Amino acid sequence: MNSLIDLSTIHDASTRLSTDIVRTATIMSPGLSALIKRPTYLKLENTQIGGSFKARGVLNKFACIQEELATQRFVAVSGGNFGIAVAEAAARLKADVTVVMPQTAPASSINRIRALNISVVVAESVQEAFAHATVLKQQGYVVLDDCADTAIAEGHGTLALEFMADCKELTDVFVAVGSGAMLAGVATVLKAAKPDIRIWGVETEGANSMDRALRSGKPVEIEVSSIVSTLGVPVISDIMLHHAQAYLEGIVVVSDSDAIRGMMSFGEDGKQWVEPAAGSLVAGALKVAPKLPPDAVVGLVVCGGNIDQKDMQKWIRTLNIS
Known part of the structure; x- marks a missing residue:
C-alpha cells in the first residue's frame, strides 16, 4: 500500500516557495454564507500567480x-x-x-x-x-504528472497551512478533486491540524474518477464527458486514492449545470470571478450543508479563475442556463 505524504514535506515546500508564490487571502463571504446557511470562508487561490493553486x-x-x-x-x-x-x-x-x-x-x-x-x-x-x-x-x-507526483501534491498542500492559520474555526472544507493531488496535500495538513475536521471532495458528472475509485476500492478508468476540463482525469492514481480513503468524509458529485450555476453564484453572491471547477464547490456545499451541525463553519478552496467572458457565455448557452 502506498504511504501517505508526511506533513514535514509540506512545511519544507512552504519554506521553498515562500518567495515565489502569493500568500492568498482568506475571507468570509457574507453572500455565500447566506446561500449555504453556514458561515463560509474562501481561500482565494483564484488570485494566485497563474490564476490557480497549480x-x-x-x-x-x-x-x-x-x-x-x-x-x-x-x-x-x-x-x-x-x-x-x-x-x-x-x-x-x-x-x-x-x-x-x-x-x-x-x-x-x-x-x-x-x-x-x-x-x-x-x-x-x-x-x-x-x-x-x-x-x-x-x-x-x-x-x-500531477496525477501521481507527491512533490506536486506537497506544493499544493501549502495552501492549507495558510487556510488553517487564517481560520482555525473551520469544520468542513470542500475541495475540487481533479487529479486528487490538491486533495491529498490539503487533507494531509487539515487532518494533522484538526483531526475531527470533515473534508469533502467535489467532482462533476463525467469527471467523477475519484468517486468511481472510492466506490470500487481501486482506480477505475472513466470516459471523461464533463465540460469542466480542469477536473477531467480519466483515472485516479493509487497514491491519490489512498489519501482520499484515509482522509475524506465523502465525495459529492454535481452536474455540469450546477457547477456553472455555482460559478455564477460566486460572482453574484461571493463577488469572485471563478471557473466552473470552483463553482462546483458551491453546488457540493449546498448538497451537504443541510446535513451539517448548526455550528458548522464551511471552507471553500477557490481553486482558480482562469476563464474569460467568452468561455462563460459559451457554457451558459450550451447548458441552457438562465
Whole structure:
C-alpha cells in the first residue's frame, strides 16, 4: 500500500516557495454564507500567480528537479490550469516543455500558454491527450504528472497551512478533486491540524474518477464527458486514492449545470470571478450543508479563475442556463 505524504514535506515546500508564490487571502463571504446557511470562508487561490493553486505544486516540483531543467524535455497533460502553471514556470526557468490539452480546454487557457512561446498540442479528447503524452515519453520526454507526483501534491498542500492559520474555526472544507493531488496535500495538513475536521471532495458528472475509485476500492478508468476540463482525469492514481480513503468524509458529485450555476453564484453572491471547477464547490456545499451541525463553519478552496467572458457565455448557452 502506498504511504501517505508526511506533513514535514509540506512545511519544507512552504519554506521553498515562500518567495515565489502569493500568500492568498482568506475571507468570509457574507453572500455565500447566506446561500449555504453556514458561515463560509474562501481561500482565494483564484488570485494566485497563474490564476490557480497549480503554481504551488509546479514550482515545488521544478525546485526539486532544477538540475534537470537545462538538459531534459518535459511534457504535461492539462485541462487548463496545470498547463498554465507549467508554461509560466518553464518560460521563467528556460525549460523545454510541451503541454498537451484536450480541445475542451478553455480557448483562453490554450492561447495564454501559446503566448508564452510554449509548445501546445491540442488533442481531440482527454484520453487522446494522455495517449500523446505517452508517445512523447517513449521519445525521451519526462512526464510532469500531477496525477501521481507527491512533490506536486506537497506544493499544493501549502495552501492549507495558510487556510488553517487564517481560520482555525473551520469544520468542513470542500475541495475540487481533479487529479486528487490538491486533495491529498490539503487533507494531509487539515487532518494533522484538526483531526475531527470533515473534508469533502467535489467532482462533476463525467469527471467523477475519484468517486468511481472510492466506490470500487481501486482506480477505475472513466470516459471523461464533463465540460469542466480542469477536473477531467480519466483515472485516479493509487497514491491519490489512498489519501482520499484515509482522509475524506465523502465525495459529492454535481452536474455540469450546477457547477456553472455555482460559478455564477460566486460572482453574484461571493463577488469572485471563478471557473466552473470552483463553482462546483458551491453546488457540493449546498448538497451537504443541510446535513451539517448548526455550528458548522464551511471552507471553500477557490481553486482558480482562469476563464474569460467568452468561455462563460459559451457554457451558459450550451447548458441552457438562465
